[in-house]
Amino acid sequence: MQVMEISSKDMEVCSNSISDLKVDASFRKIAKNAICFHIWKIEEDRLEAEPKNQYGNFIDDCAYIIYAAGPKGTYINQDTITRDTKPGTYLERFIHFWLGEKVSEQKRSNVAHKIQELDSYFNNIATEYRETQGNESARFLSYFKNGFTILSSNLIGSKSIDRLYQLHGRKWLRCIEVDSISWDYFGSDYIMLLKTETNTFVWIGRSSSTAERRSALDWVTKLGVNTANVTIVDDGYEQSLPEKMKNQWNSFLPLSQRVVSQISAIPEKHPNNKMKIYKCGYRGTRLHLDQLDVVIPTQEDLTDTSTAYVLDGYLHGVWLWVGNMAPHQDKISAMGNGRAFVKKKKYPYSTPVIRVVQGHEPIEFIRLFPSWQTDATESIKPVSTIFKRFDALTLSQRPKMAADTQLIDDGIGERKIYHVTKDKIIEKSQSKAVIFITDQCYMIEYTVMLPTTNPTDAQNVGVSTIIYQWNGSEANADDVANCERVALSAFEKLSQKAMFVQMCECDETPHFLQIFDGKLIILQSDRTISHHNNNIIYNNNELSLMNRDYFVLRIYGDTSYNSKAVEVYPLNTMNSKECYVVKTSHVWVWCGQSSTGDAREMAKNIGTLLGECSLVVEGKEPREFWRSVNVYMSQPLINCNNTSNGSNSSNGSCSSPQNGTYISNNNNNVTKLRLQPQLFLIWLQRGKFHMQEVIGYEQTDLSSESMYVLDTGSLAYLWIGKQSSTHEKDKYMKIAQQYLESVPIARRATTAVAVIRQHYEPNTFKGLFENWDHNLWNNYISYELKRQAFLKHENTPNINGTLTNGMNGNGIIPVLKNHQKDFDLHHKYPIATLQQEIDLLPPEVNPLKREVHLTHDDFVSLFNMSFWEFDELPVWKKQELKKKYKLF
Numbered sequence: 013m014q015v016m017e018i019s020s021k022d023m024e025v026c027s028n029s030i031s032d033l034k035v036d037a038s039f040r041k042i043a044k045n046a047i048c049f050h051i052w053k054i055e056e057d058r059l060e061a062e063p064k065n066q067y068g069n070f071i072d073d074c075a076y077i078i079y080a081a082g083p084k085g086t087y088i089n090q091d092t093i094t095r096d097t098k099p100g101t102y103l104e105r106f107i108h109f110w111l112g113e114k115v116s117e118q119k120r121s122n123v124a125h126k127i128q129e130l131d132s133y134f135n136n137i138a139t140e141y142r143e144t145q146g147n148e149s150a151r152f153l154s155y156f157k158n159g160f161t162i163l164s165s166n167l168i169g170s171k172s173i174d175r176l177y178q179l180h181g182r183k184w185l186r187c188i189e190v191d192s193i194s195w196d197y198f199g200s201d202y203i204m205l206l207k208t209e210t211n212t213f214v215w216i217g218r219s220s221s222t223a224e225r226r227s228a229l230d231w232v233t234k235l236g237v238n239t240a241n242v243t244i245v246d247d248g249y250e251q252s253l254p255e256k257m258k259n260q261w262n263s264f265l266p267l268s269q270r271v272v273s274q275i276s277a278i279p280e281k282h283p284n285n286k287m288k289i290y291k292c293g294y295r296g297t298r299l300h301l302d303q304l305d306v307v308i309p310t311q312e313d314l315t316d317t318s319t320a321y322v323l324d325g326y327l328h329g330v331w332l333w334v335g336n337m338a339p340h341q342d343k344i345s346a347m348g349n350g351r352a353f354v355k356k357k358k359y360p361y362s363t364p365v366i367r368v369v370q371g372h373e374p375i376e377f378i379r380l381f382p383s384w385q386t387d388a389t390e391s392i393k394p395v396s397t398i399f400k401r402f403d404a405l406t407l408s409q410r411p412k413m414a415a416d417t418q419l420i421d422d423g424i425g426e427r428k429i430y431h432v433t434k435d436k437i438i439e440k441s442q443s444k445a446v447i448f449i450t451d452q453c454y455m456i457e458y459t460v461m462l463p464t465t466n467p468t469d470a471q472n473v474g475v476s477t478i479i480y481q482w483n484g485s486e487a488n489a490d491d492v493a494n495c496e497r498v499a500l501s502a503f504e505k506l507s508q509k510a511m512f513v514q515m516c517e518c519d520e521t522p523h524f525l526q527i528f529d530g531k532l533i534i535l536q537s538d539r540t541i542s543h544h545n546n547n548i549i550y551n552n553n554e555l556s557l558m559n560r561d562y563f564v565l566r567i568y569g570d571t572s573y574n575s576k577a578v579e580v581y582p583l584n585t586m587n588s589k590e591c592y593v594v595k596t597s598h599v600w601v602w603c604g605q606s607s608t609g610d611a612r613e614m615a616k617n618i619g620t621l622l623g624e625c626s627l628v629v630e631g632k633e634p635r636e637f638w639r640s641v642n643v644y645m646s647q648p649l650i651n652c653n654n655t656s657n658g659s660n661s662s663n664g665s666c667s668s669p670q671n672g673t674y675i676s677n678n679n680n681n682v683t684k685l686r687l688q689p690q691l692f693l694i695w696l697q698r699g700k701f702h703m704q705e706v707i708g709y710e711q712t713d714l715s716s717e718s719m720y721v722l723d724t725g726s727l728a729y730l731w732i733g734k735q736s737s738t739h740e741k742d743k744y745m746k747i748a749q750q751y752l753e754s755v756p757i758a759r760r761a762t763t764a765v766a767v768i769r770q771h772y773e774p775n776t777f778k779g780l781f782e783n784w785d786h787n788l789w790n791n792y793i794s795y796e797l798k799r800q801a802f803l804k805h806e807n808t809p810n811i812n813g814t815l816t817n818g819m820n821g822n823g824i825i826p827v828l829k830n831h832q833k834d835f836d837l838h839h840k841y842p843i844a845t846l847q848q849e850i851d852l853l854p855p856e857v858n859p860l861k862r863e864v865h866l867t868h869d870d871f872v873s874l875f876n877m878s879f880w881e882f883d884e885l886p887v888w889k890k891q892e893l894k895k896k897y898k899l900f
Contacts, residue, residue, distance in 0.1 A: 035129045038052060042079070045099060047103070049094075051066075051077070053071075054126065068156045068159070069160070072145060074119065079130060081103045082104060084102055089156070106139050106151065108143050109141070111142075112162070113144075114165060136340065139374050139377075141365075142347060144361065145162060159186065174193060174208050175206075176206050179224070179227075181224065182718060183704055183713070185231055187205070195270055200273070208260070213243050214229065216245065218246075219274070222735060225799075242802050245261065248840055252869065272840065287309050287324065290324065291304060310384075317338070318337040321333045329366055331368065332367040333370065334368070335370045336370040343369065379690065403422050407473075408469040408472045411779030411784065413779070415775070415777070417776075418522040419522055420475065420523050420776055421461055421523075423572070423573070425460050428458075429454060430498070432495040433453070440454075445533055445622075447535060447554040448533070450486045453483050455479065455495060457477065458480065472775055477506050478511045480513050483762075485516065496745070500745070511767065512766070518762070519762050520532075520764070522573040522574060523776070529572050530614050535554070536579045537557075563581070565594075566578050566579075566591075567590065567614055567615040570611040589606045593625070594637075600637055601625050601627045602629075687723070689722055691706040691709035692722075693705075693706060694747055716736075716770060716789060716794070719747065721748070724780070726763070729777050730751075732767065732769050734770040735795075748765045835868075846862045863879070
């Protein structure tokens, strides 16, 4: 067991009991049973309530406290109107303290004490978040859905009205006022806003996303700037500005001093979904943390309610869980202990620290424990206990029902099944029993059946074709890779109303099982059928495997959309809660005493597919059952010392186990995750994967320029916006896999993934949103169109239609070859840097392609032509020019 010792000097917050401290008057004004949202600013010696019209504005040398309270399952933000609730209403309470990057030690100390006062006022049950500038939590960001501004303390009181801002953020735009107008603050990931007395310049970094560019133009509009006084400047194309605008730009940012770094606006967080858990305890005055020997933390690990535990998620956050029987001092010192832990582990200063109290855990904490069963998942009940059979029309008209069951239709549509190997595609013949083999891969093309011609119902369903890919647990990599290529090719050909679902054995989705009516049979490949040159020959023929003398099928599920039959070998024990089908010279359907009637019906359905069958119940098996089973087994099927009546059967096996209980050691029946859905914005930035959760998501949070994952636990939907980048669209399956590897909860890497496109979402996806609006994106205005609106109002048109970031002065994108479009995506360096000897070049520069690392302006100044004109020249001519200018 790893032990960590923390002394009091390591703690950022050190406080005695706060019972004698006086609660600030600003806090006492809050009604304890009110839904509300408040922000306070910490000054050196006092607390100031922020006026509502200042919500979303922060100063970089200040500390702030945010308090948000609302009914469980609701989401509060800066626009929430304070209102009382009925006495006894349970409210989730959140306290955040935000620290600007220039905040003083005194203000950090003051805010630590003030949050203890506020927490005490609400009986020490609120969830507390420590936030730092640039590393705000998803919940903090959710309070400011239109973005927020961070002002420079150095400019407060300045008489100059000229300002420079950094804008970045794909979902929540951060507008950061910098201390001076200088090239030092420019980065290719940023959008820069230069506000002068007469004009506003919007500088577009070449590595910024389309979503950020669109949001930046909206931000300018929100500031009330006259569109006629806005000039758009593209990274590397500053020399192409109209002369008047270029002169004004030069007066603030001389182009002779231009340096733009290739930096990332997003702090890198290494994938880590392996949480470590420590138990806290004091030995004298020193805090000791004992690491628990667990692979995946569960709720059961938090056994001691009289103490605290630390969950270490590294850069994703350090959580402090405090038991409800813990001393009062443990609750108020938890944040300090968390900071001490961060220091001891030498994690970055910005590492989030969150304290939660037993019985008041937020959903973000609960999700860290996949098996956690609380009120948070009450709405996600096993569907088999609520629903039975569905018709496609009802599912189309009730998207929430479709989402709850994850059924698109009733499964009676047309299906085509293809067995795919590394070099073959074989269509399987239609049959009542569908047999898959564990070392094979299959593609299924399913056509949705909708018994109506009503266009509204068809729109509600959203998709008409589903391409499924199923990979057996023992399939080889070549077969899996080819099956994916074949399935994705089929999906890409269906440009509209199509969905692609990739899954592995054990992770089948409800609708996938429904299209087989619960009669899918999964068999193991036969490794012992024959030998050739001492090599085992695998029998992969479904009929041959079905015609074997014996096999045992374990029946999963109790309805047509959660049932399947899986071969079990070897089988030494059975579970009383389950059903099995045993094929020998006769077909037996064995049902445990604790199995449900529905489960027995599903087992009988499988049994009848194999021939005439007999139903036997645990404890009442006839002698013929045991005799026929043991003829084909190398050992008794069920091992026990004696029978329930003390007598043994004639063949040495027992007619039923001791006490009538069948104990199963089979751990394959893993409960699938059914979580409250989480929405994540996902993207690639210079080859690295990034993700950001959207707390309290709505349909309006889905941006056409972006890609998202909506994770339900058992199925992750990958939503592709219509305007998302071609680069990301080409890599969507890789992105989905990177998400599964990065999400900070323990989960199977084989979790099913469904790929859907904007405007063609299935009802099972739309039902996960409140009041889905099919017309939401009808009036969508893209970045290009917004840009055109600004360009029309510019004082002077862009001369000669000069290309800027691949766009001419009219905002129209010309026809460019793929490699020409990529010109602006390369890192850019000064001419002198690119003219150096090979061993002195930056590592990402190809010595034979130095020219693509020039900015447009430098390229034109050197070659007297644009890159696009140069690229059309013969190869020999290009090489001559590159040699002339020392770029070859």
